[in-house]
Amino acid sequence: MxxxxxxxxxxxxxxxxxxxxxxxxxxxxxHGLVQANLISVPADWAYDVLLYAQRNPQPCPVLEVLDAGATEPAMAPGADLRTDLPAYRVWRDGELAEETGDASSAWEEHPDLVSFLIGCSFSFEAGLVEAGIPIRHQELERNVPMYRTCRPCAPAGRISGELVVSMRPIPAHRVADAVQISGRYPALHGAPVHVGDPEGLGITDIGTPDFGDAPEIGEGEIPVFWACGVTPQAAIMASRPPFALTHAPGYMFVTDAPDSRYRV
Amino acid sequence: MxxxxxxxxxxxxxxxxxxxxxxxxxxxxxHGLVQANLISVPADWAYDVLLYAQRNPQPCPVLEVLDAGATEPAMAPGADLRTDLPAYRVWRDGELAEETGDASSAWEEHPDLVSFLIGCSFSFEAGLVEAGIPIRHQELERNVPMYRTCRPCAPAGRISGELVVSMRPIPAHRVADAVQISGRYPALHGAPVHVGDPEGLGITDIGTPDFGDAPEIGEGEIPVFWACGVTPQAAIMASRPPFALTHAPGYMFVTDAPDSRYRV
Known part of the structure; x- marks a missing residue:
């Protein structure tokens, strides 16, 4: 472990x-270490975010909650959440205000930020690759495609929003394997929420994701959808807290914790 | 499901x-339905409790958080948390003030109570019984023995305390089965935290539990310890919030949710 x-x-x-x-x-x-989604909110909003995550554990599996103002996660001793992600998003009143590579000013502006590290599907990708299941966006050196869906999450206090999913095209004869392998990581989004039938999630144009890069779906491949840790960003857009900081989708926080810690 | x-x-x-x-x-x-531990605190303490649970998921797996003042859980539509448990405990400043069969007055005194339903090891007992592993306290029609340990939980805000465990004596040749069966319920305490060696948990007198009834450990049986949902009560004793309501240990809230929903 x-x-x-x-x-x-x-x-x-x-x-x-x-x-x-x-x-x-x-x-x-x-490879083999947990990557995490980040969402940081002023302390006044922390209960709503934590409760939203508790009520929606598949898209929002909480790995760590830092105390107000803290920036060094237990999952990566010596790291600094203000600077150690490749790209951040700053949100004001639910609108994307800025993308930046250094979020130090967010903590200067809000010294009481409470940061949540949330599980990421990149963890089970390692298991898929080991099983010989190709990960298309890795092959193309692109970002994983992510979509807002028509499926609402359970609201919590002032926070509501819809489920966001990531999509991987999987050869039809490997879909069952992909389900079983990802299902071994229930704290890291777990098994898919939807297999095939994008319309059933309200996705009308699979070629145009809401986050990340456009997919390439080959002959005989099925689009498979997993709950995605960008779901809190959709909740920010829908719920409009005065301030929030997140990672940029696909640009995650790389921790020191091994994926195997979360395998059942 | x-x-x-x-x-x-x-x-x-x-x-x-x-x-x-x-x-x-x-x-x-x-048999086959989830039973839950209850802890209700004034809204001002809800974030600390939820964070304590998040940081200590094995003893405190949160199944549902009700909104402030709410008494009808989604896990048991039509039920009433104020009256539908067999026995409650009222805590004032960390001291046990009262045991009662009707907690209605707690909500009258604190209309903003936030209630947490927390997973219970009784769920995996059903799986043990199905596998032919005897549950001694059921055979004896007694309450399960529970012990405070020397193992601290991760603190959260104003809340800290030590791990509480439940104990079941298991025949040596069935210990591995008991581990594997309970491990299939990670959201309901999961696999044991300790097998044999009570002293390693700081338990000096196995015959005198801190909660529940005295055990009978037969020849060739190993005491097996699981994380216990009474852990929040130990945290109340250690952290002394002004008010809290809990179930009485062993007298759980019986929900409508099937255990199978939490099996992986």
């Missing part, structure tokens, strides 16, 4: 590179 | 009987 020295070195190097200004999607980085 | 009509009728009858004044431990009641 411990990360190897090589993995930890790779995670630290990646965080240092992002701190130094590198901006690149993190899919495939530090 | 749905409960049978017979199970639901049994759960409703049990809740009605408790509402009518019956006081009896709930182990074995409505």
């Amino acid at each position: 411990s990360a190897t020295r090589r993995q930890l070195a790779e995670a630290r190097e990646a965080r240092a590179a992002y701190r130094g200004g590198l901006v690149r999607p993190t899919s495939g980085v530090a | 749905s409960a049978t009509r017979r199970q639901l009728a049994e759960a409703r009858e049990a809740r009605a009987a408790y509402r009518g004044g019956l006081v009896r431990p709930t182990s074995g009641v409505a």
